[in-house]
Amino acid sequence: MKKILVVCGNGLGSSMIVEMNVKAALNEMGKEGEVSHTDLTTAKTEQADIYLGSEDIVGSLEDGNKNVVKLKNLMDKNELREALEKHM
Amino acid sequence: MIDLIMKDILGTPAILVGLFALIGLLVQRKNSGDIVSGTLKTVMGFVILGAGANVLVQSLGQFSSMFSEAFSVDGVIPNNEAIVALAQESFGTETAMIMLFGMVVNILLARFSPFKYIFLTGHHTMFMACLIAVILTTGGFSGAALVILGSIILGSLMVLSPAMLQPFTRKVTGSDDFAIGHFGSFGYFVSALVGKAVGKNSKSTEEIKVPKSLSFLRDTSVSVSLTMTILFFVVAGAAGPAFVEGQLSDGQNFLVFAFMQGLTFAAGVYIILAGVRMLLGEIVPAFKGIADKIVPHAKPALDCPAIFPFAGNAVIIGFFFSFIAGLVSMMFLPLLGLKVIVPGLVPHFFTGAAAGVFGNATGGRKGAIFGSMANGLIISFLPALLLPVLGSLGFQGTTFGDADFGVVGIILGNLIRIIESNGIVFAALLILLALLFFLGSRSKAKEKEQNPDVA
Numbered sequence: 001m002k003k004i005l006v007v008c009g010n011g012l013g014s015s016m017i018v019e020m021n022v023k024a025a026l027n028e029m030g031k032e033g034e035v036s037h038t039d040l041t042t043a044k045t046e047q048a049d050i051y052l053g054s055e056d057i058v059g060s061l062e063d064g065n066k067n068v069v070k071l072k073n074l075m076d077k078n079e080l081r082e083a084l085e086k087h088m
Numbered sequence: 089m090i091d092l093i094m095k096d097i098l099g100t101p102a103i104l105v106g107l108f109a110l111i112g113l114l115v116q117r118k119n120s121g122d123i124v125s126g127t128l129k130t131v132m133g134f135v136i137l138g139a140g141a142n143v144l145v146q147s148l149g150q151f152s153s154m155f156s157e158a159f160s161v162d163g164v165i166p167n168n169e170a171i172v173a174l175a176q177e178s179f180g181t182e183t184a185m186i187m188l189f190g191m192v193v194n195i196l197l198a199r200f201s202p203f204k205y206i207f208l209t210g211h212h213t214m215f216m217a218c219l220i221a222v223i224l225t226t227g228g229f230s231g232a233a234l235v236i237l238g239s240i241i242l243g244s245l246m247v248l249s250p251a252m253l254q255p256f257t258r259k260v261t262g263s264d265d266f267a268i269g270h271f272g273s274f275g276y277f278v279s280a281l282v283g284k285a286v287g288k289n290s291k292s293t294e295e296i297k298v299p300k301s302l303s304f305l306r307d308t309s310v311s312v313s314l315t316m317t318i319l320f321f322v323v324a325g326a327a328g329p330a331f332v333e334g335q336l337s338d339g340q341n342f343l344v345f346a347f348m349q350g351l352t353f354a355a356g357v358y359i360i361l362a363g364v365r366m367l368l369g370e371i372v373p374a375f376k377g378i379a380d381k382i383v384p385h386a387k388p389a390l391d392c393p394a395i396f397p398f399a400g401n402a403v404i405i406g407f408f409f410s411f412i413a414g415l416v417s418m419m420f421l422p423l424l425g426l427k428v429i430v431p432g433l434v435p436h437f438f439t440g441a442a443a444g445v446f447g448n449a450t451g452g453r454k455g456a457i458f459g460s461m462a463n464g465l466i467i468s469f470l471p472a473l474l475l476p477v478l479g480s481l482g483f484q485g486t487t488f489g490d491a492d493f494g495v496v497g498i499i500l501g502n503l504i505r506i507i508e509s510n511g512i513v514f515a516a517l518l519i520l521l522a523l524l525f526f527l528g529s530r531s532k533a534k535e536k537e538q539n540p541d542v543a
Contacts, residue, residue: 008393009308012209013211013212014393017388039361040306041307041308042362054396057307060304060307075266
């Protein structure tokens with residue numbers, strides 16, 4: 001069971017929407033995963049298999065051993081699905 | 089027994105929102121583990137919210153004392169999270185009720201009106217519910233009348249606000265996939281209009297090279313800590329070490345005290361945000377799930393960062409010029425006899441950035457600059473004008489930050505103040521909302537004539 005953490009600046013609005021999109025995409029793909037959302041500060045200390053967010057935000061999470069997935073357009077479901085298929 | 093149910097259980101807002109989450113989870117037929125954990129987390133989120141308010145209010149009090157000692161006027165820091173968390177103690181039940189039934193009204197309006205928007209920015213739903221609860225209660229409404237009127241207002245705003253912006257949102261995103269559901273929309277709307285007016289043949293912001301070094305401010309905790317520390321330093325310095333060390337810090341060095349108070353404020357905001365996140369974690373997805381079943385072709389109305397990827401430079405430019413307009417406003421507010429609104433990085437970042445994106449869509453670089461400056465003025469003057477209608481809550485040193493809260497609060501508060509009878513207020517507000525729906529539908533129909541693809 002992989003853990004996916006969706007990250008945005010406030011950890012309230014956009015990351016929650018993307019979390020719902022991730023869950024829907026995983027369902028379509030027939031895969032299982034534990035998905036949650038949070039803000040950037042908390043994400044730095046939270047453990048996850050995949051950190052997902054828009055480029056300008058999750059870029060600062062990269063420390064060499066975190067698996068960070070940067071999306072160009074956070075709301076693009078096709079881009080999200082491609083990214084998930086690559087990493088799951 | 090009745091007393092236990094009505095007063096102790098339903099009168100405790102934390103348990104009330106927990107019950108909403110429980111109903112939502114049951115409706116979605118989740119498994120028992122999810123139901124238990126989801127319900128408990130929601131209640132805990134509400135408790136965390138209150139704990140954050142306690143941390144924050146102390147530092148807010150210190151800021152107010154220093155500010156009035158230094159400048160002989162009252163300074164106010166607009167912060168939605170802060171004022172909503174503080175309001176929950178007296179208005180928690182009303183807020184929760186209006187929030188729940190507002191969502192129901194949103195679904196009904198999306199089903200039966202031409203505006204098919206489902207407003208998914210849960211924290212803004214909660215903040216607006218809180219503002220409406222405070223103003224209606226202060227104006228003498230209570231019980232069923234309060235909840236019915238409040239939820240009709242909230243549910244209407246949840247579709248009207250995205251609808252008003254949609255022609256411009258379409259211009260930004262190039263599609264009708266989603267709308268913007270954010271109660272800063274009045275500022276974006278003005279920004280888009282300003283862009284239209286000033287931006288003849290102005291090039292897009294996206295052709296400029298903008299340094300990416302400002303992106304660390306996207307992290308709310310970092311930008312709140314930074315702004316509050318700087319603000320506390322400035323205000324402590326202006327109030328003077330003698331006052332701070334003698335009256336407030338119990339002899340602790342004034343700069344050390346200022347630094348710690350600034351970070352205490354930021355910590356309070358961080359705790360409140362964590363609480364809000366937990367509180368909404370079950371409610372928003374349940375709301376969306378139910379809405380998707382009931383409303384065919386529902387369009388999600390999303391938080392303002394959803395449009396940031398469409399114009400990355402406009403985001404930085406918009407934040408910068410909105411903030412400058414906020415600083416300039418500080419000089420002018422006291423001249424008009426208003427309280428000083430201290431510009432915060434967070435409201436200017438999120439709403440300034442969105443205003444920049446809309447201004448750029450209608451008027452290129454010039455549009456982004458002047459549009460976001462208009463937004464900066466709006467979120468400085470409206471919060472100041474809103475304070476008098478918040479009743480006792482207006483004296484806490486904080487207020488609602490974003491534009492729509494100001495517009496709605498000022499109109500609602502003054503209507504109640506001018507009209508004696510609450511029955512007439514009720515009727516007047518319903519007529520006003522009906523008029524807005526009528527105007528909205530008409531302009532939508534016009535748009536459809538010009539462009540049949542518009543959904």
